[in-house]
Amino acid sequence: MRYVKVLDNISTTITKDGIAELGEGYQRCDELGQADALLVRASDTRALELGPSLRCVARSGAGVNNIDVEGCARRGIVVFNSPGGNSNAVKELVVGMILTNSRQTLAGMRWVREHGGEPDIVRLAEASKKDFVGREALGRKAGVVGLGAVGSKVANALVQLGLDVYGYDPYLSVEHAWQLDRAVKRVDSMDRLCEGADYVTLHVPSKEDTVRMMGERALSLMAEGGMLVNYARADIVDEDAVDAALRGGRLARFVCDFATPKTCQMPNTLITPHMGACTGEAEESCAAMAVREMKDYLEQGTIRNSVNYPSCDMGPCRTGGRIAALHANVPNMIGQITAALAASRANIQRMSNEAAGAHAYTLVDTDEPLGEETRSRLRGIPGVYRIRVIRPS
Incomplete structure (x- = not known):
C-alpha cells in the first residue's frame, strides 16, 4: 500500500482529492510523516517537516514557489508540476482581456451601472458612448514573451484574430516551436519585441533572468498608449517602471493577475485575483496530470515534468x-x-x-x-x- 497526503482540494469536479484516479494500492493518509507522496495545489509546503518515507511532491499547477525544490532534490524527493494543464484557461482570459480593454468595455459597463436609475437612460447612453471610443486590435503589433505551453497558444490565437504577432523566447523547446503558427515572427531580443508594440503579454516563469525583465527600457520602446498584460508571475515586471509609464501616458493600460500593494494603487490598471487558471476544466486537467506523474514515478520510477530532476x-x-x-x-x-x-x-x-x-x-x-x-x-x-x-x- 502506498500512502498519499493531500493538502488541497486539487480538483473541483470529478476527483475531489485526486486519489480516485490512482486506483487500487493507494490510500489517503492524514500524517505527512507516513506519506510516500504529497499532492498539493496552493498550500505552502516550505515549512513542513517532510518525513523520511516521502518520495515525491506533485504540484497541481505550473508554479512551484510554494515548494522547497532544491531542498527536496538533496533529499532525493522528486518534485513534479503540471505544465500546460491550465494553458487553455489562461490563453482565453489573456486574449479576452486584450480585446475587452482595447474597447474600454469595462468602463462603459461601469457607466451604465452608475446611471442605470436615470429615467432618461436610453438618451443618456446614446449621448455618452463617444466617451468610450476604443480601438480595434486587427493589424496591431503584439509581442508575446515566452512561447511555452501558454505563450504559444496566446500567440496563435492572436494571429488568428489578425494581429501582427512577434514572439521572444531564447529557451523555446522543439515541441512548442512545432506548435507555433508560422505567422508568429520570432525575434532574438526583448528590444525587438517591444519596439512599437501595441500589446505585450508575458508568459515566462520567475527566474533570475526574468525578474523585472519588463522594466523602464522595454516599456519605453512600446508604442505610446500600449497595453501590458501579465498573467505569468508578479515579479516579472518592474512595478515602479510600470507605474511611471502609466502616469506618463506611455502605457494606456496594465492588466495583471496579481493584486500587490503597488498594483492596487496604479492608475488605469485592471487586476484579477490570481484567477488565470480558475476553470473547472483547468483544475481537472492539472490534477489528472499531477496524479499521473506521481503514479508513474512510484510504480515505475518514471520521471516526467520534474522541476528538480531530469526526465x-x-x-x-x-x-x-x-x-x-x-x-x-x-x-x-x-x-x-x-x-x-x-x-x-x-x-x-x-x-x-x-x-x-x-x-x-x-x-x-x-x-x-x-x-x-x-x-x-x-x-x-x-x-x-x-x-x-x-x-x-
Missing part, C-alpha cells in the same frame, strides 16, 4: 528488479554504481542515466532483485541521496 522513462520493469538512484551529478558516479552491482554479481540488463544541473537520476534493471547488502552498498556511495527499489510490473 527518464524506461517503461515498466519486465526483469527481476529495478533500482532508482537519485544522486549528485558528479564524475564517476555511474562507475561507482556499476562497481557496486558487479561486486554483488548483479547482471545489468538495462540502464539509463540522466542529469539536470547539480542532480542526476539513474535507473537500472537487473536479472534478479537486489538484496539489502547491495542496496546498502549503493546508499554508501558519496553523493547518493536515495536508493529506491521498484518491483516488476
Whole structure:
C-alpha cells in the first residue's frame, strides 16, 4: 500500500482529492510523516517537516514557489508540476482581456451601472458612448514573451484574430516551436519585441533572468498608449517602471493577475485575483496530470515534468528488479554504481542515466532483485541521496 497526503482540494469536479484516479494500492493518509507522496495545489509546503518515507511532491499547477525544490532534490524527493494543464484557461482570459480593454468595455459597463436609475437612460447612453471610443486590435503589433505551453497558444490565437504577432523566447523547446503558427515572427531580443508594440503579454516563469525583465527600457520602446498584460508571475515586471509609464501616458493600460500593494494603487490598471487558471476544466486537467506523474514515478520510477530532476522513462520493469538512484551529478558516479552491482554479481540488463544541473537520476534493471547488502552498498556511495527499489510490473 502506498500512502498519499493531500493538502488541497486539487480538483473541483470529478476527483475531489485526486486519489480516485490512482486506483487500487493507494490510500489517503492524514500524517505527512507516513506519506510516500504529497499532492498539493496552493498550500505552502516550505515549512513542513517532510518525513523520511516521502518520495515525491506533485504540484497541481505550473508554479512551484510554494515548494522547497532544491531542498527536496538533496533529499532525493522528486518534485513534479503540471505544465500546460491550465494553458487553455489562461490563453482565453489573456486574449479576452486584450480585446475587452482595447474597447474600454469595462468602463462603459461601469457607466451604465452608475446611471442605470436615470429615467432618461436610453438618451443618456446614446449621448455618452463617444466617451468610450476604443480601438480595434486587427493589424496591431503584439509581442508575446515566452512561447511555452501558454505563450504559444496566446500567440496563435492572436494571429488568428489578425494581429501582427512577434514572439521572444531564447529557451523555446522543439515541441512548442512545432506548435507555433508560422505567422508568429520570432525575434532574438526583448528590444525587438517591444519596439512599437501595441500589446505585450508575458508568459515566462520567475527566474533570475526574468525578474523585472519588463522594466523602464522595454516599456519605453512600446508604442505610446500600449497595453501590458501579465498573467505569468508578479515579479516579472518592474512595478515602479510600470507605474511611471502609466502616469506618463506611455502605457494606456496594465492588466495583471496579481493584486500587490503597488498594483492596487496604479492608475488605469485592471487586476484579477490570481484567477488565470480558475476553470473547472483547468483544475481537472492539472490534477489528472499531477496524479499521473506521481503514479508513474512510484510504480515505475518514471520521471516526467520534474522541476528538480531530469526526465527518464524506461517503461515498466519486465526483469527481476529495478533500482532508482537519485544522486549528485558528479564524475564517476555511474562507475561507482556499476562497481557496486558487479561486486554483488548483479547482471545489468538495462540502464539509463540522466542529469539536470547539480542532480542526476539513474535507473537500472537487473536479472534478479537486489538484496539489502547491495542496496546498502549503493546508499554508501558519496553523493547518493536515495536508493529506491521498484518491483516488476
